[in-house]
Amino acid sequence: MNWERLLSLRRRGDTNKRLRNEQDETRLGFDVDYDRIIFSSAFRSLQDKTQVIPLSKTDFVHTRLTHSLEVSVVGRSLGRLAGKKILEKHPYLKEVHGYQFNDFGAIVAAAALSHDIGNPPFGHSGEKSIGEYFKSGKGRVFKDHLSEKEYQDIVDFEGNANGFKLMTQDREGVYGGLRLSYATLGAFMKYPKESLPKKPTKHIADKKFGFFQTEKNTFSAVATDLGLKQTSDGNSISFARHPLTFLVEAADDICYTIIDFEDGINLGLISEDYALEYLIKLVKDTINTKKYHSLAYKEDRLSYLRALAINTLIQDAVAIFMENETAILNGDFHVSLMDKSKYDAQIKDIIALSVQNVYQAQEVVEKEIAGYTIIADILDVYVHALVKKKENKASNYHNLILRTLPEFYRRTSLSLYEILLNTCCYVASLSDSSAVHIHNKIKGRQL
Incomplete structure (x- = not known):
């Protein structure tokens, strides 16, 4: 891998190469990445998502939002310090291409800012509870209707893969999601592989996975453009990490x-x-x-x-x-x-x-247990309403339930896998308090 490619300013949809020497020094493309992330609705929802203590009533305990902001500040310092040394070691990057040490800081800061953007409510137990619903809960009935990789995507639902989806997925009239630079997306990709095959190796990049099947082509295009070292190809792809x-x-x-x-x-x-x-x-x-x-x-x-x-x-x-x-x-x-x-x-x-x-304090454990029930119940209601709608068997109750979903997640013309995955992503987008509120509504505890 080489730094010139790794520092790519390219964005999805570009037809021409973006050159560092042609950048506006007052607002670099990497700075634009940071701005787009911080103004996104997905980032805002982190203000009420668990870092350690779910639904904490104190005002000094960190949420995912404050944690992400602090990680971005530390990341900026790491990137700048490393960038200065990289440019000293590879002076052509500055002399020929115009890269500055602040560029490295901006890329790392933007990727660090978004590192938790795909995480569900209730901390890491939120990820596990989504997967458990399909692995051992009522959602297990869908296993035989999905491919192995599709099923693995949801039983091992991964916040990193959801983050990549959030930042890159197309929406009607919006191509390429947030349209971040490939360098920032590359730095974000902590686990550059798909959910299968599982690799129980000591390599840090094999610990989890970094994209769902819906984003496989996008992921591959970004990794290829950056010149990431491909570690497997064919039906199952994986790459070495962006440095x-x-x-x-x-x-x-x-x-x-x-x-x-x-x-x-x-x-x-x-x-x-x-x-x-x-x-x-x-x-x-x-x-x-x-x-x-x-x-x-x-x-x-x-x-x-x-x-x-x-x-x-x-x-x-x-x-x-x-x-x-x-x-x-x-x-x-x-x-x-x-x-x-x-x-x-x-x-x-x-x-x-x-x-x-x-992490194992009684307050944390009790609220994580509640989170499992809340997430499973919300998933069950929405999944079955969407599937019944797809099968043209929706009852009046199902139609009422679907009216409470954001329009983007109501689509039933998609494959079963996409419907299930989108529902998981919707639940993952909820803040802790929103999940509790929706759960109370669907259980009839709150009018």
């Missing part, structure tokens, strides 16, 4: 490691003593002890440690990226950047404490 994906992933890893930990402390689920013990180990080489002890309030001490910790991990991630740049460009780097971190032991200690005290 900047590793920086997007590092930004996410850094934020959830440090900030979820901070949320746990602010909620009283983790004692401040642990924060001192665990975070100070991470920043012991950069902490200003005098300044730290001058801070009278817990929130200020935590903010100081958090800022130092994030900066420490940013510098470490960029160093790892550059040390392994050749292997990454060759598609031969198989783990996340933070797996190579010299702070790996400290990171694992923090994550283990967050898992025990935050």
Whole structure:
């Protein structure tokens, strides 16, 4: 893989190549990507989607929206720092093509901003509950009517694949979705493969999948244009990651490691003593002890440690990226950047404490259980109304239910797979509160 192709400004529908030297420096194409994502309705819905604590009543706990904004800020720093070093190593990119280090920051920031855009309500349990409905719930009746890959797409419903769909799918009068640059889409593609075959390998890119069958051609076109290394072809395609994906992933890893930990402390689920013990180990080489002890309030001490910790991990991630740049460009780097971190032991200690005290807290578990029921019930009502409509067997009840769906999701002229997948995507688009509200409506608990 080579950087000139990887930094493509091309968008779906372009007939001519977009050259970096011809860009308006006041608003680059990569900046346009960021703007289009942040103004999209899919991004706005993240303001009421779970990051860690579902339906939290406190105002300082992170949602998917605040998490995504913070990941984009960290991603921008990672991209700029790495971009500066990449241009020093490959000066032709600047001298011949006009690329600047800010370009790398803008691409990573945009991809990082959108990294959770396809995630369902109720956190990761939302993804699992959609899949479970078709795997072991009432939706299992559709298995024999779908191809293996189609069925796998929905039983392993994946937020990353849904995000790619949201950003690229055609709508009537709107070609190419948000029409983002291929460089940004490439950096977003964390798992550049389809749902089958499953690959139980140690390669980080094989952990999940990155596109549904409906977006296979689009995905392949983007990957081919970027010159991503193809790792399998024929009936089942997969590619090596875009190098900047590793920086997007590092930004996410850094934020959830440090900030979820901070949320746990602010909620009283983790004692401040642990924060001192665990975070100070991470920043012991950069902490200003005098300044730290001058801070009278817990929130200020935590903010100081958090800022130092994030900066420490940013510098470490960029160093790892550059040390392994050749292997990454060759598609031969198989783990996340933070797996190579010299702070790996400290990171694992923090994550283990967050898992025990935050992710598995009673409040979280109880609300995730409720989320399973809510999502299964909503899916069941809409799926059966749509299928009955397709079969011309819809009752008055089914027709009433369909009137509550946005028009885009009411279409029944599609294949069964597309109807089921679209319904999954509709449920995934709901905020936590919207899902609860719709569930109350269809169960007759709220008029």
